[in-house]
Amino acid sequence: MNVESRIETSRVDLSPYLHGRSFEDAWEQFQEEGYVIFTDVLSSGQLEQQRAALKPWIDADIRGRNNFEGSQSNRIYGMLDKDPVFADLISHPLQLAFAERELGESCLLYACLAINLHPGETVQPWHFDDSHCGLARPRDPLSLSTFWSISETTETNGATEIIPGSHKWGDEQPAGANRGSDFKTGVTDKKDGGKDDHPDMIKATMPAGSLMIAKGTLWHRGGGNDSDAHRLIVTPQFCKGWCRPLEQQLLAVSPEKVARFPKRVQELLGYNIHPPFMGYVDGMHPSRKLSDGTA
Numbered sequence: 137m138n139v140e141s142r143i144e145t146s147r148v149d150l151s152p153y154l155h156g157r158s159f160e161d162a163w164e165q166f167q168e169e170g171y172v173i174f175t176d177v178l179s180s181g182q183l184e185q186q187r188a189a190l191k192p193w194i195d196a197d198i199r200g201r202n203n204f205e206g207s208q209s210n211r212i213y214g215m216l217d218k219d220p221v222f223a224d225l226i227s228h229p230l231q232l233a234f235a236e237r238e239l240g241e242s243c244l245l246y247a248c249l250a251i252n253l254h255p256g257e258t259v260q261p262w263h264f265d266d267s268h269c270g271l272a273r274p275r276d277p278l279s280l281s282t283f284w285s286i287s288e289t290t291e292t293n294g295a296t297e298i299i300p301g302s303h304k305w306g307d308e309q310p311a312g313a314n315r316g317s318d319f320k321t322g323v324t325d326k327k328d329g330g331k332d333d334h335p336d337m338i339k340a341t342m343p344a345g346s347l348m349i350a351k352g353t354l355w356h357r358g359g360g361n362d363s364d365a366h367r368l369i370v371t372p373q374f375c376k377g378w379c380r381p382l383e384q385q386l387l388a389v390s391p392e393k394v395a396r397f398p399k400r401v402q403e404l405l406g407y408n409i410h411p412p413f414m415g416y417v418d419g420m421h422p423s424r425k426l427s428d429g430t431a
Contacts, residue, residue, distance in 0.1 A: 148229040170303035170354035178345035189219040203318035208257035212250040214388040235374040242377030242410040253294040253367040261314035266352035279352030285342040286368040294361035302355040377410030
């Protein structure tokens, strides 16, 4: 089985995105606080590309189905099947440098969605993104989440709210933590904004074009939108190579479209191997299915 080499993120020049900060300094903050924010990562042209690609799906105005998704939010899933431009975000070298160091080079794209908060949206339940695994805390995270601000995120328009250091917690939970009913279709009984605030929480305000990276064990929630403007982010999420992705990428994106993506994006979708052989197809590397047309 031939496991082809992957991008060596350590050899990629990240200085244009770090703005004078060292990668190790940013990594240290990530380890200590559970998150790190970088501003001015995307250019105005890149932002316009992302907005243009998202516009048809936002205009369709399909609202969330439960408390977790948000009844005043648009959630756009299966993004790579909708427009290949989203591969530019998924394969961004700064994001991958964190994902690969945190989770290993065999990491997978766990989910990728856009979230557009309408005015009047209320706060999301508190949650951490790898809670589904059911493993006792404290522990190392199994996933990593990133948040790209396609529009500015502010104190009033729904900036993601985080509890720094909460990635180290054990079984304690903040008031307003997600319940099973928060994922039930048709149940939208969330409290209005400002309820269940945690004394240590901060709002991750970011100019458009910024990137926040957070550990899968960090408690956070989408903020309430008390402004008169929409708040738009894209959130690619990654998991360890032996974990099952939240969104089944092999079915979400057709093989014909996958074959046209960069090799690294193909790997992140699942056309790769977690050593020694997890992820094989008929004893062979799954990427062969893209070249022989049988996927």
